Amino acid sequence: MLFGALPDLSLLPLLVLWFGPGSVAAVIMASLAAFFPIFFTIREGTKNIPRELYDVTTVFKSDRFSTFTKMVLPAISPHMFSGLRLAYDFDWEIIIAIEIATRVAGIGSFIEGTVTAGSLESGFAAILAIALLAVVVDRAFFGTLESWARKWA
Amino acid sequence: MGTHVELDNVTKFYEGQEKQLHALHEVSFNIERGEFVSIVGPSGCGKSTLLKIMAGLDTPSSGEVRFQGGTVRGPHSKISMVFQAFGLFPWRTVLENVEYGLEMRKVPKAERREISRQYLEMVGLGGYEHMYPKQLSGGMKQRAGIARALTVEPEVVLMDEAFSAIDEVTADVLREEVSEIHKETGKTFVLVTHNLAEAIELADKVVVLSSRPAKVKKIFPVEIERPRDRSHSVFIHLHKDILQLLKEELESTIMRHRLKGIKELHTLHDMEGSERADAPPK
Numbered sequence: 001m002l003f004g005a006l007p008d009l010s011l012l013p014l015l016v017l018w019f020g021p022g023s024v025a026a027v028i029m030a031s032l033a034a035f036f037p038i039f040f041t042i043r044e045g046t047k048n049i050p051r052e053l054y055d056v057t058t059v060f061k062s063d064r065f066s067t068f069t070k071m072v073l074p075a076i077s078p079h080m081f082s083g084l085r086l087a088y089d090f091d092w093e094i095i096i097a098i099e100i101a102t103r104v105a106g107i108g109s110f111i112e113g114t115v116t117a118g119s120l121e122s123g124f125a126a127i128l129a130i131a132l133l134a135v136v137v138d139r140a141f142f143g144t145l146e147s148w149a150r151k152w153a
Numbered sequence: 154m155g156t157h158v159e160l161d162n163v164t165k166f167y168e169g170q171e172k173q174l175h176a177l178h179e180v181s182f183n184i185e186r187g188e189f190v191s192i193v194g195p196s197g198c199g200k201s202t203l204l205k206i207m208a209g210l211d212t213p214s215s216g217e218v219r220f221q222g223g224t225v226r227g228p229h230s231k232i233s234m235v236f237q238a239f240g241l242f243p244w245r246t247v248l249e250n251v252e253y254g255l256e257m258r259k260v261p262k263a264e265r266r267e268i269s270r271q272y273l274e275m276v277g278l279g280g281y282e283h284m285y286p287k288q289l290s291g292g293m294k295q296r297a298g299i300a301r302a303l304t305v306e307p308e309v310v311l312m313d314e315a316f317s318a319i320d321e322v323t324a325d326v327l328r329e330e331v332s333e334i335h336k337e338t339g340k341t342f343v344l345v346t347h348n349l350a351e352a353i354e355l356a357d358k359v360v361v362l363s364s365r366p367a368k369v370k371k372i373f374p375v376e377i378e379r380p381r382d383r384s385h386s387v388f389i390h391l392h393k394d395i396l397q398l399l400k401e402e403l404e405s406t407i408m409r410h411r412l413k414g415i416k417e418l419h420t421l422h423d424m425e426g427s428e429r430a431d432a433p434p435k
Contacts, residue, residue: 050238052236052237052238052240053240053242055205055208055210055234055236055240056236056240056242056253057257058209058210058228059208059209059228059232059233059234060228060233060253060254060257060301060305061230061257062257063257066257070256071242074242074244075242075244149244151285152243152245152287153244153287
């Protein structure tokens with residue numbers, strides 16, 4: 001996703017070289033992976049705001065702050081939500097991959113450890129736990145945001 | 154009565170990448186207090202630009218617009234606007250949209266709700282205040298747009314092609330209501346439109362602009378009593394006269410472009426050095 005074409009994970013060896021195999025590299029990697037889906041969707045949303053709505057804010061003498069909070073922000077919010085959701089999905093992949101690749105302690109390395117040791121039950125339990133967590137966050141957080149947007153969009 | 158808005162030699166150039174676009178050329182006319190003025194002209198002539206300058210959304214390259222004697226340099230709290238595509242915020246309910254202008258003026262919530270409800274009643278949107286724009290028809294959206302423009306108690310209401318995105322029957326009803334609102338409130342209205350019959354039906358005077366760069370071609374006073382009947386003989390004659398003028402304007406523009414085209418063709422021939430027997434003399 002980074003610059004469109006470069007798969008983010010290819011940067012991981014460099015990050016590990018510079019920051020060591022730990023949370024710092026993981027957080028930087030996850031931030032990079034999250035940045036571009038959010039950036040591109042917000043840019044798209046901003047471009048889609050009709051010129052007329054800016055004229056409305058001007059005619060009714062909105063100040064810059066209100067124009068941002070009461071016009072631009074709600075106008076781009078559906079795009080922003082889908083960007084956030086994309087970033088969230090990407091980051092799950094990235095985090096698990098980093099944990100497995102760099103053996104940082106976490107649920108990813110737990111799956112890797114238990115499966116390699118032959119304890120498939122623990123591995124499946126961990127995978128199930130991740131799936132459950134992902135669904136709950138998806139429904140509770142993104143579901144709420146999107147159902148708000150669906151009311152009017 | 155008295156002059157309310159004055160347009161004084163309003164000229165507008167837009168800087169293009171290669172050449173300047175001359176949109177308005179020394180447009181001057183006066184609008185009296187309480188008058189309903191329609192502005193018509195060939196499409197793309199710059200009539201919307203003129204309205205935007207009056208709204209303070211754009212600035213003239215030279216000349217000025219004066220409101221109550223003072224130069225308009227930006228949006229004015231006594232000048233409000235109704236938009237072509239309604240300009241409603243889709244994430245706000247009808248009521249929230251209508252109170253937007255008052256909200257920007259920091260009017261307390263309870264007060265602005267009450268005022269907004271009154272205007273919603275006035276435009277016949279009483280039961281629809283909690284609906285979102287997407288649930289409304291075009292005509293109802295524009296009613297909300299009109300209510301929003303009126304809540305801020307403007308003295309001048311600018312309407313940019315306000316009826317053109319609405320189906321004809323609904324637009325007809327809405328025009329009658331706008332005419333009624335104009336009569337009751339005594340506010341000054343300025344309507345930009347390409348619909349000639351609509352312009353005549355509503356206006357005390359119709360300003361006809363020329364093709365780009367737009368100049369005032371002619372101003373027609375409309376002295377027909379209201380409510381107006383489109384089959385009234387004076388109405389029909391006026392419609393015919395203005396249409397004739399606009400057609401002439403359009404034809405002369407086409408001729409101008411043709412002549413320019415022929416000139417360019419000649420230059421091309423000259424450059425190629427081709428002598429043609431049928432080439433007209435220079």
